Amino acid sequence: MPSPTSPSSIVQQARQALADRLREIRTEAGLTAQALAAAAGWHRTKVSKLEHAVTSPSAADIREWCDLCGAADQAGDLIASLRAVDSMYVEWRRLHRAGLRRQMESRLPLYERTRHFRAYSSWLVPGLLQTRAYTAAVLRSIMRRQRLPDDVDEAVASRMERQRVLHEGDHRFALLIEESVLRSAVCDRGTMAGQLDHLITCSSLPSVSLGVIPMGTGRDRWPVEGFWIFDEEQVNVELVSSYLTITQPREVAEYAQAFAELAAMAVHGEPARALIRAAIDALG
Structure with a gap:
C-alpha cells in the first residue's frame, strides 16, 4: 500500500x-x-x-x-x-526532450529565489554538492539510457553554474544522504574519491548542513525516493521514470515532516565526515 x-x-x-x-x-x-x-x-x-x-x-x-x-x-x-x-507528473523522457542542458538551465530561477533548501537522497550525491567529473558520469549514463542527444558537457557546465548559490546570497542548505550513497559505484574510483573529498569540503561551508544516515541505523522511516524542498513553495521528487512537482501546502508539509524524521536519524559534522573518510578508505 x-x-x-x-x-x-x-x-x-x-x-x-x-x-x-x-x-x-x-x-x-x-x-x-x-x-x-x-x-x-x-x-x-x-x-x-x-x-x-x-x-x-x-x-x-x-x-x-x-x-x-x-x-x-x-x-x-x-x-x-x-x-x-x-x-x-512529468516523464523524464518528456522533460529531457530538449536536452539535458535545457533542463538544467530551466531550474536556475527556482534555485536563485529559494532561501531554504532541504534535500534527501538515497541514490546519488545531491546535485549542488557534485563535482564536475561525478556530474559528467551521472549525466552521461542518463544520456545513454534514454538515448538523448549528447549535450553532456553543456549540461555539466550548467549544473556547475547553479552551484554558485552555495556561495552567494543568504541561501541555507540542509542536505541528507544515506551512507550507501557514499559507497555506490556510479563512477570510477578516482572520480568517486574526488567526489567524497569534495563532500568533506562542502560540509564545512557555513551555509551547508550535511547529514549522513548510517547504514544499520534502527529506523521507523525507511529510505524513500530522493526529494528537494524549496522553501515552503514546492517539492520535487525524482522517480525512476518521472519527475513529480508538488505545490499543495498540506503535501509540502508531509515532505517537511519526512525530512525532519530522516534528519533525526542522521549524523552531522565530524561524525558525518568520519563516515565519508571511511568510504574513501574503502576505495583503496
Whole structure:
C-alpha cells in the first residue's frame, strides 16, 4: 500500500480531491448522477467514473458539468486544479526532450529565489554538492539510457553554474544522504574519491548542513525516493521514470515532516565526515 507521501498516493489524492469537488457541485445542484449524464449527453456511467477518479475529466467536461449545475463561476478554478494535477507528473523522457542542458538551465530561477533548501537522497550525491567529473558520469549514463542527444558537457557546465548559490546570497542548505550513497559505484574510483573529498569540503561551508544516515541505523522511516524542498513553495521528487512537482501546502508539509524524521536519524559534522573518510578508505 502506498505511503501517504508516495508519488502514486499524492497524485491520486489530488485527482480524488478534484473528483470530490465535482460531486459536491452536483449534489448542491440537486442532480442525480444519471440526470447530469443525461443532460450532458454522456454515457450513464461517465459521471460515476469522474466522481470516483476512475477517469480524469477534460476542461470541456468541467465546463459542461459546472454549466449544468449552475456553477459556471467555479469552472475556472477547477480547470486550473486539473492542469496542476496534470503537471505534477512529468516523464523524464518528456522533460529531457530538449536536452539535458535545457533542463538544467530551466531550474536556475527556482534555485536563485529559494532561501531554504532541504534535500534527501538515497541514490546519488545531491546535485549542488557534485563535482564536475561525478556530474559528467551521472549525466552521461542518463544520456545513454534514454538515448538523448549528447549535450553532456553543456549540461555539466550548467549544473556547475547553479552551484554558485552555495556561495552567494543568504541561501541555507540542509542536505541528507544515506551512507550507501557514499559507497555506490556510479563512477570510477578516482572520480568517486574526488567526489567524497569534495563532500568533506562542502560540509564545512557555513551555509551547508550535511547529514549522513548510517547504514544499520534502527529506523521507523525507511529510505524513500530522493526529494528537494524549496522553501515552503514546492517539492520535487525524482522517480525512476518521472519527475513529480508538488505545490499543495498540506503535501509540502508531509515532505517537511519526512525530512525532519530522516534528519533525526542522521549524523552531522565530524561524525558525518568520519563516515565519508571511511568510504574513501574503502576505495583503496
